[in-house]
Amino acid sequence: MASPSPVLPRDAIAAIPPALIRSIAxxxxxxxxxxxxxxxxSDETTPAFIREAAIRSLESGxxxxxxxxxxxxxxxxxxxxxxxxxxCPIESERVAVVSAGISGLMLAAQVILSPGDKVVAVTPLWPNVVEIPRILGAGVTRVPLAVRDGRRSLDLDRLLAALTPGTRALVVNSPNNPTGWTITEEAIxxxxAHCRRHGIWIFADDVYQRLPYDPDVAGAPSFLTRYRPGDRIISVNSFSKAWLMTGFRIGWIVVPPDIVDTFVKLIEYNTACVPEPSQRAADAALRGGEPVIASLRAHLRRTRAILAEGLGAHEGVELPEAGGGMYGFFRIAGYEDAVTLTRRLVDEVGLGLAPGNAFGLExxxxLRWCHAASEDKLRDGLGRLARFLALSRQA
Structure with missing residues (x-):
């Protein structure tokens, strides 16, 4: 009797690396x-009025x-x-509620991408975003951000050169996870204009769009403000970050009206629908959540400053400026292996950070440090890093 063939996933799935942050955490x-x-x-729990909307929904059946x-x-x-x-007007007919931002990204990819398609992504980037095209058999070309004059910068010429005719989609996350880079109006x-000329789709990951550090703007620049009929723009967003609702697993997408019915089919085949308690909570967040967002943004400005000051006190630490989000993406001279460094930080001083390798070779x-934490916790963490560096110098 012939030996049975091995039980294996398809090649595209087998090639996906495990989530590095998760493996360390x-x-x-x-x-x-x-x-x-x-x-x-954030360390903060979801505001009470949002939780209560979900509770009322459950209690009413x-x-x-x-x-x-x-x-x-x-x-x-x-x-x-x-x-x-x-x-600018955005009609409800263009909006679909999805099971968190990551579900919206997967749905958008399922609608647009075929095996062999070329996708261009501005990187480094949250790994889920670049692995989704690969799951579907598409290839990803990475266009890395550079550090110039102390801040992350997009090489626009390099990006446009990568967006060759025949490219199926561009992925842009701004403000960017992990770097905090934020696209400019001019770059948009x-x-x-380039994507219109070549018929390239734009997947705008707008999850951090309401979290710029600049207090004088309502949000970071968005492709949605330029939309006109015929444009191939899909904006993906989530209630997780700005409204402190990570556990509710709810988000939304804004799509061209011509493909809304396609999302009806795909949502049915993926998740069917988002539970009503989460939708009630999301509605409450939209109606009463602006003070929540304002408070979070003020907190993130303070904690970013604390993190920058604390890291800046150490020789050889580089923290480029950022336009928004909730992360400090930094490096320490002499520590080239971020994975080993994060494991040492856990073992030696009890400090849990994310290795930059998780976001690509760039x-x-x-290291990525989420500063959406209490000021005391952040200062404690900075103290632990200082202790680690002092002990390392003595070794």
Missing amino acids: NGAMGREGLLPFWFGE ETFYLPNLGRPYLRDSLAAYLTRIHG DAVL GRGW
């Missing part, structure tokens, strides 16, 4: 005295299947919110 979670800054979420695109009340609220924030105009030697 999972090995250390529960360790006494550990101070974690590796995940991208809203536990049934719902429309694939989301309940009309939430789609209307999202359209009104987006129209107000961006200063240039990129959009991140080798870099």
